[in-house]
Amino acid sequence: MMKSTHDSPILVTGAAGAIGAIGRNLTAMLLARGHKVRALVRREDERAEALRRLGAEVVQGDLTDLASMHRAIEGCARIYFGMSVSAAYLEATVNTAAVARHHGIEAFVNMSQMTVTQMSITETTESPQHKLHWLAEQALSWSGLPVVTVRPTVFLEGFFLLLAAASVRDADELALPLGAGKTSPVSSVDVARAVAAILDDPAPHIGHIYDLTGPESADLDYYAGCLLRGARPDNRYRDAPTSEWSEKLRPAGLSEHAVHHLPVMTELHKQGRYDRMSEDYLKLTGETPTSMADFVKLHAAEFTRRHALGVGP
Numbered sequence: 197m198m199k200s201t202h203d204s205p206i207l208v209t210g211a212a213g214a215i216g217a218i219g220r221n222l223t224a225m226l227l228a229r230g231h232k233v234r235a236l237v238r239r240e241d242e243r244a245e246a247l248r249r250l251g252a253e254v255v256q257g258d259l260t261d262l263a264s265m266h267r268a269i270e271g272c273a274r275i276y277f278g279m280s281v282s283a284a285y286l287e288a289t290v291n292t293a294a295v296a297r298h299h300g301i302e303a304f305v306n307m308s309q310m311t312v313t314q315m316s317i318t319e320t321t322e323s324p325q326h327k328l329h330w331l332a333e334q335a336l337s338w339s340g341l342p343v344v345t346v347r348p349t350v351f352l353e354g355f356f357l358l359l360a361a362a363s364v365r366d367a368d369e370l371a372l373p374l375g376a377g378k379t380s381p382v383s384s385v386d387v388a389r390a391v392a393a394i395l396d397d398p399a400p401h402i403g404h405i406y407d408l409t410g411p412e413s414a415d416l417d418y419y420a421g422c423l424l425r426g427a428r429p430d431n432r433y434r435d436a437p438t439s440e441w442s443e444k445l446r447p448a449g450l451s452e453h454a455v456h457h458l459p460v461m462t463e464l465h466k467q468g469r470y471d472r473m474s475e476d477y478l479k480l481t482g483e484t485p486t487s488m489a490d491f492v493k494l495h496a497a498e499f500t501r502r503h504a505l506g507v508g509p
């Protein structure tokens with residue numbers, strides 16, 4: 197194991213996140229590099245205990261609470277800031293940034309999203325979350341903090357594991373309301389790996405913006421073929437009506453804010469807004485990002501019917 201390059205812990209927010217969350221993977225990667233990690237979690241549960249077993253210092257707190265963030269940030273020199281889709285996103289960003297500035301941190305890695313690249317003072321989208329991300333980037337640029345901005349495209353784990361695996365597994369189809377647009381989905385594990393590389397030695401990256409994509413940009417027919425190649429070669433992509441798809445979001449436990457945000461993403465996808473390619477991941481890590489084919493191999497069980505695995509009727 198590498199010896200820590202800094203005596204201060206690195207703060208990782210959202211460290212106990214669910215599937216597709218960056219913080220949990222990032223915590224493990226930084227610890228493996230020999231860094232001390234302070235993991236911020238919203239509640240004490242088995243996920244917090246798992247982080248402790250990895251070797252992280254776990255702190256419970258709320259990104260929008262001033263006292264919480266003083267406890268979390270004091271003594272840290274580097275911060276990873278990431279938050280799930282939330283109406284409180286801008287408040288959380290500014291609150292964290294204000295406390296970070298007070299404590300004089302040396303690097304603030306902000307997890308944004310690629311849509312912001314195409315937004316400006318006169319151009320926005322119908323999603324409140326996109327607007328909050330854009331405003332958060334503005335506030336951070338005004339803050340004077342040593343910021344590094346990371347803008348990933350669509351996450352493989354989000355759209356293809358959480359929101360599409362059931363249709364692949366149960367109906368032999370990839371059903372998403374993404375039209376004929378192309379996209380270059382990236383794995384959240386790869387995003388965490390890129391952030392770990394930045395936090396390991398942040399000085400060369402301060403002030404930079406990194407766009408993170410997968411290794412290919414393709415339409416959904418192509419990804420449907422990747423998902424079921426071999427097992428069911430007749431698989432097809434079905435461009436599901438947005439309304440049909442949206443109705444499944446609330447039962448999945450998503451907030452109203454997220455339920456409004458995700459359909460906007462699907463409309464932007466149809467317009468080709470996610471047909472983007474970048475080599476920033478390769479530049480940061482020296483590696484090629486995970487392809488859809490490799491992702492399917494890693495998550496074969498989630499995309500395969502139970503009887504096909506020999507565990508069902």
